[in-house]
Amino acid sequence: MAGDLLLHLIEPAQWRAALADGAVRPPSLASVGFVHLSTPDLVHVPAKALHPVRRDLVLLVVDPARLTDRVRFEPGVPADPGGRLFPHLYGPLPVSAVVAVVPYRPPARPPLPAPDDVLGRAVAYYASLPVRRAAGVEDVPGGVAVLDPGFPHSRDNNRLVLTAPVDAATIEATADEMAADAGWPHRAAALLWAGAGEVAGELAERGWEVEELLLMARGAEPLPGGERAELVDQRDVHPLWERSWRDALPDLGPQLNAVVAQLVGREHLNDRVVAVHDVVVREDGRVVAAGQLRIDGATAAVDSVLTDPPARGRGYGDAVLARSLAVAAGAGCDLVVLEAAADDWPRHWYARRGFEAVGSSWSVSRPA
Structure with a gap:
């Protein structure tokens, strides 16, 4: 309370x-x-x-x-x-x-989540981080717009962050206005209020790309196997991120290099506002698996866990997650949260490691 x-x-x-x-x-x-x-x-x-x-x-x-x-x-x-x-x-x-x-x-x-309100704390984190790292913030119906002209291709850094109910028409009109004023190459929004799925469905009918993200959580109790992973300077992870983004965005053509550079370069912004720990596993000195732990008081978030395709099946993701949980526990965190696509396999991988779905958010986007 x-x-x-x-x-x-x-x-x-x-x-x-x-x-x-x-x-x-x-x-x-x-x-x-x-x-x-x-x-x-x-x-x-x-x-x-x-x-x-x-x-x-x-x-x-x-x-x-x-x-x-x-x-x-x-x-x-x-x-x-x-x-x-x-x-x-x-x-x-x-x-x-x-x-x-x-x-x-x-x-x-602002809503103030109670210590035992797991969903409230998760939503507070995911609504707060984009605002605190933004170069600019503007009030809009239902929340704010976050802006960073230094990373125009990053939807995470240039979008609406909405925590109160707003209808689909208002979201579309607001996103159109922001995209025109700020020069966004896209329109994007995070819908973070309970029951936002209905509005997300209406936006899908209007031609928006819609993704449900499960908010998952567990305590910071350690898992075995973290000794295989190490903490590194974030720059050590850049080559792995670059390979991953290039594989995920094969159709960008001549824009690919610029977009990948922005998606990798934006990551240092998080460490300006929360304590970021980059966790990796190496093979022959090369980073082949990585994840990021972001600590914000008693709440920690796991993000960007990935493994190079040739190195999969060797337990490296488990090692990264186990080391991340150990770091969170050592920092005094009692809650670890993450986002996982509702229709993809990682949600099941995390569930087997103690994470439970506590709610949903919705990511919506469309070219400007």
Whole structure:
């Protein structure tokens, strides 16, 4: 329940630094001995006082049960409304106590998932990451449009991210407008609200390409076999990604090199806002299997698990996944999530390794 949660307003860069440090340590911890927190009904008070015009901050959704230092409800500054008490954490805020990170874009009130709301936390992650890494964000009906002119061929970086119900006609009109204004070579949207499948079906009837993505989740309990995989600099994975994209996009002709370069080059953007760990298996020094683990507080996400076709059947995917889960557990994560195409075999592979489908999102796209 939202009433059981505490919140901390923070700049995205400060949150990324906290992920590396293991805890949020704002200047107030040294100056007055505590970290300023808020309850959901009062977070607007410090936001208006300290950041009245900013819409690029994020809210850390904190589970009080995961805090080891005491929290006291005390008066705020004299200018705060009389009689209102604010939670003060007398110690650093562990990143493992943060169950979700959501963009704060007033006057909208973002959903705040409870610690045990697995689907809510998964949706919060997949709705939040595109916004935090975007070069630009614009409000649209049902959510936002994320933009990055540096990677125009990446639909993940240039699309609508919709978390509230919107009808198919509005999505199409909004995507048309954004594509025209931003010069997108496509129209694309992620539909992240419950029951979005009906609208996705209507868009399919209008000629859109539609894909259902299962949101799958499990705990971070380790699996055996991770010792065969290693953590590497992301640049070591680029050749494997390039081979994979070239195999997946054989019909692009003269555009192929530029598109592949953008799809590979965009990946460093994730590490600016979440803690990214690239996990690989090598054969004779060559990376032949890889996956990416993205840690965002107590929630981690597995992404981009793939193996070179000639190296398949040797358990390398298992090794990558096992090492990723071990890293997540070591970072204090209690939840690991991923997206898997509803109509493809990897969903069954993940299910055999403990991941359960907890909901769906929909990816829709069409040439501009």
